[in-house]
Amino acid sequence: MEAATAVAHAVGPAHLSLEAVAEQAGVSKGGLLYHFPTKASLIKAIVERHLETVATAAGIPACGGDADADGDGVALRMMRAFLLTPVAKPGGAQGFLAAMAETPEMLDPIRQHNERVAACLRRAHEPEIAMIAFLVVEGLRCLQLFDANPLTEEEIGRIFATLDRILGCPAETA
Template sequence: MLGNVRGRKSSREKILDAAAELVAEIGAGRLTLDAVAERAGLSKGGLLYNFPSKDALLQAMIQRMIDQVSDAKESLRAQMAPGPNLEARLVATTLLNMCCGGKMQEVATGLMVASAENPRLLDPVRGVISATLEQVKANSDDLDAALLGWLAVEGLSNLEMHNLSPFSDQDRERIVQAINRLLTKGIAK
């Protein structure tokens, strides 16, 4: 990992970890730079050197989440069997593996709330969504199936990410199996 020496976290990583913990606990709206600096064990000046504003810190948190999803997808690419709609299957599997529970869910929800005050915070996410759409379009054997599968996964993962899903574990498994069938077998025409 860049910036790490012998396994130690950089100040930037400590700050992002501390901010993520606080967002998960109290939400992004109540997050203060003083609280992040204290949690990270740094001076406020040290925090401001890395992140000159709360928005800069929130943007870095969003970028880190984007990078984590991208890294997980690329790691999965080496393991996924070739076949139809590979890009859509990669996106679907990555989102379904990462969306549920844990700190990422809490942080994502907190950051979504923060974006209500500053919608531009989500510009990088909009960019990733547009790029993903273009990748899915360019690398699909059955574009209709790929788009429907991707949209279904986005909907399911968003319901789960925000703790709004009405589906039982059995329902979810049925939905995931149907998405996988759609992406591997396509739509009968």
């Protein structure tokens, strides 16, 4: 997976090849094909791994029905994770979009992740505010993916600090 992610970042998902991933990983193409029979299955695994990393950073439970999940905390950790995540390489989204247009079921892990997030956020003290934080994070992520973000880091920081205050957790203690 590390090799596949490295190749995807280096050449873009549209140009990702199973041969390049096998070479980067130091395995035979046959060995790679045993685990990922198609390029689509490999890209889907990359997406799932990324979503797992995001979920772990935000403290999103594996099961969206976890009654112990703290919706306010999930919203705050999502914002923190966004601030700590490096900006995506401009233009990197096109390859994933092309792959997803070709194979719509690649969106399934994203849909499932978003359902888990929403289930957690519904348990927040003020679910609507927690959902606004989710929409802000996802909107900013999309703007970054398409290299169309007009906001400065300082402006984003102030927006998140405002959401921190509204969610009941001052930015300096979060």
